[in-house]
Amino acid sequence: MERKKTDCPxxxxxxxxxxxxxxxxxxxxxxxxxxxxPTGKKFRSKPQLARYLGNAVDLACFDFRTGxxxxxxxxxxxxxxxxxxxxxxxxxxxxxxxxxxxRQTASIFKQPVTKxxxxxxxxxxxxxxxxVEQPRQLFWEKRLMGLRxxxxxxxxxxxMDLPKGLQGIGPDSEDDVLLSAIASALHMSSAPxxxxxxxxxxxxxxxxxxxxxxxxxxxxxTDEQIRDQELKVFQARRSLEEALTADGLARAAENSxxxxxxxxx
DNA sequence: CTTATCGGCCA
DNA sequence: TGGCCGATAAG
Numbered sequence: 001m002e003r004k005k006t007d008c009p010x011x012x013x014x015x016x017x018x019x020x021x022x023x024x025x026x027x028x029x030x031x032x033x034x035x036x037x038p039t040g041k042k043f044r045s046k047p048q049l050a051r052y053l054g055n056a057v058d059l060a061c062f063d064f065r066t067g068x069x070x071x072x073x074x075x076x077x078x079x080x081x082x083x084x085x086x087x088x089x090x091x092x093x094x095x096x097x098x099x100x101x102x103r104q105t106a107s108i109f110k111q112p113v114t115k116x117x118x119x120x121x122x123x124x125x126x127x128x129x130x131x132v133e134q135p136r137q138l139f140w141e142k143r144l145m146g147l148r149x150x151x152x153x154x155x156x157x158x159x160m161d162l163p164k165g166l167q168g169i170g171p172d173s174e175d176d177v178l179l180s181a182i183a184s185a186l187h188m189s190s191a192p193x194x195x196x197x198x199x200x201x202x203x204x205x206x207x208x209x210x211x212x213x214x215x216x217x218x219x220x221x222t223d224e225q226i227r228d229q230e231l232k233v234f235q236a237r238r239s240l241e242e243a244l245t246a247d248g249l250a251r252a253a254e255n256s257x258x259x260x261x262x263x264x265x
Numbered sequence: 266c267t268t269a270t271c272g273g274c275c276a
Numbered sequence: 277t278g279g280c281c282g283a284t285a286a287g
Contacts, residue, residue, distance in 0.1 A: 025271050030278085032270080042268090045280050064279080 005036060008067045012057065014038030017067045033065050138206065139170050141215050144180035163225050167217045169196050170205040178216055185214040195219050 005016035016036040022028050035043040043049045046064040053059065063070045148156045160179060168178040185193050195218040200208040202217065209215075 020270085022271065027271060027273090030271090033279095047280075 006067075008035065010062060010067055010069050011035070012038075033067070035064075035067075136211065138209065138211070139215065141177055141181035141184065142172055144184070145172065145174065145177050147176070147180060163221075165219050167219075168215055169202060169217055170209070170215045173215060178214075181214040182216060 005018045008015045008017040015038065018034045018036065019031050020034070022030045022032065032044070035049060037043070037052070041052070043052065046059060046062065049062075049064070050059045061069045061071055162175055162179055166178060166182075168174070168181075182193065189212070191212070194213060195216045196202070196205070196210055196213055197218045198208050198210065201210065205215075
């Protein structure tokens with residue numbers, strides 16, 4: 001029948017478009033347009049499609065019925081402006097990436113963002129290393145001061161202790177800042193954490209700080225410290241294992257109880 | 266239960 | 277009028 005799904009060049013590879021004509025009822029002759037993702041999921045409206053694609057594809061100019069990009073829709077976007085801003089201000093749902101984004105900074109006015117989607121003549125940056133490396137504030141670790149992990153009742157969980165021999169550098173080098181700084185350093189890079197190896201950094205960190213390293217003096221890790229850590233990990237795994245088996249037993253018991261009730265009922 | 270199809274609301 | 281999505285029949 002009229003069941004042919006056609007490729008849709010305006011969408012990423014693998015997406016298919018289908019148009020079916022209504023053959024009965026009051027609306028006979030009208031047609032419905034559907035899209036199919038590469039995985040086969042069916043989409044029957046532009047909002048639904050936009051929700052799924054998110055920021056991956058900008059559908060602002062996409063015409064759902066024809067399946068083509070319509071650059072002429074830019075004018076309509078300007079009209080949408082007030083609309084979208086009002087919707088967002090009223091707490092209505094933004095219709096995702098067809099809505100222009102609203103600046104998130106604190107202001108009593110909703111300030112729209114100028115959205116630039118094409119830069120003629122620009123080359124795409126492929127240097128990922130450079131892209132990942134963001135400028136950071138000197139002593140940015142200070143912002144982590146006072147952060148504590150807590151459970152859902154907001155009860156502060158047991159904090160961690162730092163091994164002796166670790167010393168902070170820079171202003172406000174309290175233990176919690178130091179701990180956060182080192183934990184962050186371990187998470188943000190796979191490079192070795194050595195601390196500040198330059199003696200000058202100790203005297204005037206604002207100038208001589210090695211910003212690729214956390215705010216602590218250089219240190220040595222002893223075999224004993226490593227063994228202590230191994231023991232902690234081992235114990236943590238043990239208690240996790242116990243908790244998991246206990247949970248599994250409890251579930252099994254509950255299931256068999258339900259089965260029995262089902263039989264007698 | 267899932268899927269296809271048409272009705273009908275709303276801008 | 278057409279887009280969008282709920283309702284409902286069909287599988």
